[in-house]
Amino acid sequence: MKFTVLRSKFLEGLQTVQNVVPSKGAIQILTNALIHVEGDRMCITTTDLDISARCYIPCEGQETGSTTLPIRRVASIIRELNESRIQIEVNEDDVATVQCGSSFFKIIGLPTRDFPPVPATEGKVCYRIDQGAFREMLRKTSYAASLDETRRVLNGVLMAFKENKLTMVATDGRRLALVEHEIEFPPEAETEMILPTKAVGELMRILGSDGDLKIYAQKNQVVFELGDTVLSSKLIDGVYPNYRQVIPSGCSERVTIEREMLLSALRRVSVVTTDKSNATRLTFSANQLTISTQTPDVGEGRDTVAVKYAGKEISIIFNPEYVMDPLRNIDDDEVFFELNDGHSPALLKCGLPFLYVLMPLRIN
Amino acid sequence: MNAPDLWSKACSHLKDVLNGDVYARWIEIIRPVGIHDGRFILNVDNDFCQTWLEDNYRSMIVDALRASGAPGDLTVHFSVLVADGPAAEPRAEPRPPASKKRHKATASVIASPLNPIFTFENFVTGPSNSFAHATALGVSQSPGRAYNPLFIYGQTGIGKTHLMQAVGHRILQSPPVSVCYVSSETLLNEYVEALKNRATMEFRNRYRSADVLLVDDIQFLAGKESLQEEFFHTFNALYDAHKQIIMTSDLPPRELKGLEPRLVSRFEWGLVTEIESPDFETRLAILRYKQSLTRVRLPDPLLTFIADNIKSNVRSLEGALTRAVSFSSLNQQQPLSLDLLRMLLKDQLSEERQKDITFDDIQRAVADFFDLRMTDMSSKRRPRSLSAPRQVAMFLCRKLTRSSLPEIANSFGKTHATVVHACKTIQDRLQVEPELRDSVRELTRKLGRDPVAFHL
Numbered sequence: 001m002k003f004t005v006l007r008s009k010f011l012e013g014l015q016t017v018q019n020v021v022p023s024k025g026a027i028q029i030l031t032n033a034l035i036h037v038e039g040d041r042m043c044i045t046t047t048d049l050d051i052s053a054r055c056y057i058p059c060e061g062q063e064t065g066s067t068t069l070p071i072r073r074v075a076s077i078i079r080e081l082n083e084s085r086i087q088i089e090v091n092e093d094d095v096a097t098v099q100c101g102s103s104f105f106k107i108i109g110l111p112t113r114d115f116p117p118v119p120a121t122e123g124k125v126c127y128r129i130d131q132g133a134f135r136e137m138l139r140k141t142s143y144a145a146s147l148d149e150t151r152r153v154l155n156g157v158l159m160a161f162k163e164n165k166l167t168m169v170a171t172d173g174r175r176l177a178l179v180e181h182e183i184e185f186p187p188e189a190e191t192e193m194i195l196p197t198k199a200v201g202e203l204m205r206i207l208g209s210d211g212d213l214k215i216y217a218q219k220n221q222v223v224f225e226l227g228d229t230v231l232s233s234k235l236i237d238g239v240y241p242n243y244r245q246v247i248p249s250g251c252s253e254r255v256t257i258e259r260e261m262l263l264s265a266l267r268r269v270s271v272v273t274t275d276k277s278n279a280t281r282l283t284f285s286a287n288q289l290t291i292s293t294q295t296p297d298v299g300e301g302r303d304t305v306a307v308k309y310a311g312k313e314i315s316i317i318f319n320p321e322y323v324m325d326p327l328r329n330i331d332d333d334e335v336f337f338e339l340n341d342g343h344s345p346a347l348l349k350c351g352l353p354f355l356y357v358l359m360p361l362r363i364n
Numbered sequence: 365m366n367a368p369d370l371w372s373k374a375c376s377h378l379k380d381v382l383n384g385d386v387y388a389r390w391i392e393i394i395r396p397v398g399i400h401d402g403r404f405i406l407n408v409d410n411d412f413c414q415t416w417l418e419d420n421y422r423s424m425i426v427d428a429l430r431a432s433g434a435p436g437d438l439t440v441h442f443s444v445l446v447a448d449g450p451a452a453e454p455r456a457e458p459r460p461p462a463s464k465k466r467h468k469a470t471a472s473v474i475a476s477p478l479n480p481i482f483t484f485e486n487f488v489t490g491p492s493n494s495f496a497h498a499t500a501l502g503v504s505q506s507p508g509r510a511y512n513p514l515f516i517y518g519q520t521g522i523g524k525t526h527l528m529q530a531v532g533h534r535i536l537q538s539p540p541v542s543v544c545y546v547s548s549e550t551l552l553n554e555y556v557e558a559l560k561n562r563a564t565m566e567f568r569n570r571y572r573s574a575d576v577l578l579v580d581d582i583q584f585l586a587g588k589e590s591l592q593e594e595f596f597h598t599f600n601a602l603y604d605a606h607k608q609i610i611m612t613s614d615l616p617p618r619e620l621k622g623l624e625p626r627l628v629s630r631f632e633w634g635l636v637t638e639i640e641s642p643d644f645e646t647r648l649a650i651l652r653y654k655q656s657l658t659r660v661r662l663p664d665p666l667l668t669f670i671a672d673n674i675k676s677n678v679r680s681l682e683g684a685l686t687r688a689v690s691f692s693s694l695n696q697q698q699p700l701s702l703d704l705l706r707m708l709l710k711d712q713l714s715e716e717r718q719k720d721i722t723f724d725d726i727q728r729a730v731a732d733f734f735d736l737r738m739t740d741m742s743s744k745r746r747p748r749s750l751s752a753p754r755q756v757a758m759f760l761c762r763k764l765t766r767s768s769l770p771e772i773a774n775s776f777g778k779t780h781a782t783v784v785h786a787c788k789t790i791q792d793r794l795q796v797e798p799e800l801r802d803s804v805r806e807l808t809r810k811l812g813r814d815p816v817a818f819h820l
Contacts, residue, residue: 024562149568150601151415173419241412249385343424344383359420 001065017053033071056228123216125189135207146172153238180353199233251338256308265303270320272301371396373432482529490646504534507608511635518639521679524612544574548584586622647671723775730757742777755786
């Protein structure tokens with residue numbers, strides 16, 4: 001195999017797929033990337049057996065072939081090179097010779113036959129959605145996914161393709177984030193899948209702000225195709241809980257708040273909270289929200305925010321991080337808090353079809 | 365108050381505090397089952413309801429129950445009822461079909477292999493272990509449902525591991541299941557190794573994929589905080605999935621030092637059972653059984669001699685028998701006599717004898733404990749500050765030695781009637797005075813005896 005490639009293109013390709021590679025792998029071949037050159041195109045593939053990433057970049061292929069090379073080392077070398085054209089030749093023993101200007105490297109690879117097979121971009125159903133919209137949906141929900149490994153089905157984001165909508169949901173048992181987006185697909189293609197958190201992170205990294213995203217649903221796995229990049233992931237096996245049950249049907253009070261003001265006030269007050277003691281009281285009174293917290297051995301903090309509110313006074317206790325999480329990930333200027341009383345779940349909404357259920361804390 | 369009444373009262377409390385929508389969604393879906401060992405068991409339909417209720421409404425429900433007249437130490441436990449089983453025993457119904465899907469096709473043992481000798485068939489039961497044996501059998505018949513977790517404790521070498529592995533063997537007969545047997549020490553080594561290799565996920569998955577987890581000598585977890593943390597999560601994961609957990613230890617959970625309270629409370633969740641030191645008849649039965657596995661037949665007086673003199677544990681009992689048996693099979697022409705046997709076992713016998721407690725030991729320990737002089741033990745003066753400890757000492761002499769009443773009376777310079785009275789007084793006071801019970805137990809331990817074995 002022999003090819004010439006532009007440094008910037010090669011580096012971009014390597015960086016797209018590099019994150020999938022396990023940082024400390026028990027299986028050596030997984031720390032390598034599969035590189036295949038054919039004609040004027042090169043394909044770089046990485047996998048950790050659960051998630052695989054693949055991207056295509058242009059190159060001048062002089063000799064067709066494939067090999068696997070340690071991706072982190074190759075990426076470090078390419079990053080340090082100072083000429084734009086790189087010439088790479090790989091012999092039958094999978095030893096790669098890299099030549100670029102005055103620099104010369106020999107890198108030892110592994111044979112391609114040991115590299116695990118990667119799912120193909122096909123499936124009985126293909127959903128199409130705008131990349132930017134999909135990324136925004138992930139951004140608005142993924143932070144609420146559970147990190148508790150004992151609750152496996154909650155360790156990811158639910159993607160439900162139902163009733164001409166894509167609904168994304170994440171919850172950890174104390175809060176729940178939900179976002180919807182209308183897309184078109186045939187009614188027989190209705191399905192649900194739970195995308196693991198690592199795949200969500202990878203997707204958010206590689207998704208662009210425009211362009212088409214194709215989602216191929218396969219058995220136990222899903223393939224995302226975006227332009228020259230393909231990411232496939234195993235799905236979490238299990239049934240996602242009935243999240244509708246968590247969403248309160250109606251709330252008696254509604255408060256309109258400026259998002260950034262609320263976020264910065266919470267951020268200030270939460271400075272005096274600790275991991276163990278983070279209960280923060282939000283008191284909604286006529287056109288005013290008071291945020292206060294007290295931490296033994298640390299101190300206390302209080303801040304007020306002007307709001308639009310005319311209902312009864314409600315005092316409710318939250319983990320401030322759980323209030324700030326959605327505020328950081330939506331872009332609206334105004335958000336709406338919907339409440340019943342101090343110990344019923346609260347709802348946070350904004351202009352979009354976005355909904356966030358937040359359970360109050362209880363202090364004895 | 366019975367459980368349904370208590371629950372309906374608590375519900376009316378909750379109805380007042382909670383908004384109607386929340387009440388209908390989360391409280392009305394709960395089916396009260398009953399109260400078991402200070403835990404109010406509430407059934408819900410699925411894991412998620414369980415998760416959400418545990419995270420968000422548990423404290424509210426506990427408060428409502430207390431306000432309705434429940435005892436202050438009542439806790440609430442949510443369980444997921446999979447099929448319609450007998451309502452009183454939420455965990456006694458058959459395994460849910462859903463979890464069966466994930467089983468491997470064949471039965472398998474992860475971690476250390478089970479010892480083929482440790483089966484129920486080879487387990488000799490007697491009054492000292494019949495309860496533990498019955499619970500273990502119960503667990504092997506409906507793993508994860510009958511008693512979960514099962515905690516077996518007792519002194520060393522009396523059959524804890526045997527019983528635990530017997531459950532493992534029995535469960536393996538009805539595949540497909542995976543049984544994981546591991547000692548705490550192995551667990552520690554593997555955890556350290558996993559930390560070194562940054563392969564903690566692998567470590568976790570190995571134990572969380574088991575259908576039955578057997579952990580031997582759990583007391584070695586004491587003081588190993590991060591391993592306890594890890595074990596805590598594994599425990600929860602398995603427990604929530606209705607997988608059977610069995611543990612052994614040399615002390616009951618509450619007396620294990622250096623163990624986090626949340627672990628202790630979890631260990632006490634299911635059933636804590638003790639194996640006591642075997643009595644004479646059981647020891648003899650064990651010897652007869654072990655002998656039947658060899659080709660040698662020892663005369664009955666010899667077996668009786670061994671059973672009578674080696675009391676501390678089954679392991680030394682077996683050791684003594686092995687010695688006797690191997691001697692007689694090696695020296696076919698010289699029949700084993702009682703004198704020869706005594707010679708043969710002299711090390712073990714002297715070891716056993718050293719453990720005999722003298723009156724002097726007891727008097728000294730009691731005097732130390734209550735800050736008295738040794739002479740006070742046998743003095744004629746009888747203010748309450750002296751007589752009460754003296755009675756304790758007499759009581760312990762009666763309990764911990766095999767001496768007659770007059771012998772005990774002699775050592776205290778009293779008559780046997782005084783000793784009888786002292787024993788009766790202390791026995792009565794033990795029933796009503798927990799502090800005295802604690803003192804007596806501590807004294808017993810100081811004297812190198814297990815209080816539980818003497819029913820103290």
